[in-house]
Amino acid sequence: MKFGIYHLNYNLDRAALAILEKKYGTEISILSFYRAWNDCKIEDDLPWLSWLLSAPKEILLTWEPWSINSEFGVLEKQPHFSLINITAGVFDTYIRAFASTLAACPKAILLRPMHEMNGSWYPWGGTVNNNTPEEFLKAWNHIRTLFFEVGASNVKWVWSPYTSSYPDTHENRICNYFPGDDQIDMIALDGYNWGASTEWSNWHSFVDLFRDGYDIVTSLSRRPVIIGEVGCAELGGEKPDWISDMFSILPSRFERIEALIWFDINKECDWRIASSASSMRIFKSRSHMFFASCASCPIK
Numbered sequence: 001m002k003f004g005i006y007h008l009n010y011n012l013d014r015a016a017l018a019i020l021e022k023k024y025g026t027e028i029s030i031l032s033f034y035r036a037w038n039d040c041k042i043e044d045d046l047p048w049l050s051w052l053l054s055a056p057k058e059i060l061l062t063w064e065p066w067s068i069n070s071e072f073g074v075l076e077k078q079p080h081f082s083l084i085n086i087t088a089g090v091f092d093t094y095i096r097a098f099a100s101t102l103a104a105c106p107k108a109i110l111l112r113p114m115h116e117m118n119g120s121w122y123p124w125g126g127t128v129n130n131n132t133p134e135e136f137l138k139a140w141n142h143i144r145t146l147f148f149e150v151g152a153s154n155v156k157w158v159w160s161p162y163t164s165s166y167p168d169t170h171e172n173r174i175c176n177y178f179p180g181d182d183q184i185d186m187i188a189l190d191g192y193n194w195g196a197s198t199e200w201s202n203w204h205s206f207v208d209l210f211r212d213g214y215d216i217v218t219s220l221s222r223r224p225v226i227i228g229e230v231g232c233a234e235l236g237g238e239k240p241d242w243i244s245d246m247f248s249i250l251p252s253r254f255e256r257i258e259a260l261i262w263f264d265i266n267k268e269c270d271w272r273i274a275s276s277a278s279s280m281r282i283f284k285s286r287s288h289m290f291f292a293s294c295a296s297c298p299i300k
Helices: 016-024 042-052 085-089 091-105 133-147 205-221 239-253 276-294
Strands: 003-006 029-038 058-062 111-113 156-158 186-191 223-232 257-263
Touching: 003 016, 003 058, 003 091, 016 133, 016 239, 029 042, 029 257, 042 091, 091 156, 133 156, 186 205, 205 223, 205 239, 205 276, 223 239, 239 276
Parallel strands: 003 029, 003 257, 029 058, 058 111, 111 156, 156 186, 186 223, 223 257
Antiparallel strands: none
């Protein structure tokens, strides 16, 4: 199994990454990045993409059709970025330009567009902006078609639901968003143990968090599965024990998972592995032997 991370501030120098690997006690095989569409101008993306594509590791790129600029309104609404507008071709010029830039990269890119579509917190979600799961499938196929038209055959398509649907309704089931194995190369599941960090959350073990979502996606698809995002809060339980239990349960209960990417930042709460010395210590003590056996194996 491979290990990956997401950081806000990367230093892509090999020596700097080696220092990070020493910190975590294992090789970092995948670097996770996020990019919002914002004003849909490829000129804004090019310097960043040039830096990104210099990464000496595998790249998981989450591509988000929304704007982080306040002029577009509340992030999870933004009707400009509705799925219908994507399918109607409103953003085709930008999508083609972005695809052409990725196509010029000599290595494979794991592209994760419109992730967590079964949640209510993004404008591409199937229950906001007058979207539906059917419109998600149309938008997915539309974006994918444009990439193939410009020859971006190095792009690997990562379909990425959240491990539980919000709202938890029949219409919003994970399976309603599944494009089919012929339209994807990989599945990524996201999940967070919020613990007692909010008034609506409770402590959930790794197996409780991912079990149902994993069972659903593995019944739908034969494609490789990864954990695209995971993090654990400190409040409400023992984070070191949570991490230790994760390492213990992964090989037996989640045998099809090929990589785990930790969301290693202090955001809504402190998701970082090093949120406490004890959490960092248990991760480092368990990680080397756990990830070492397959760190150099490419994801299929």
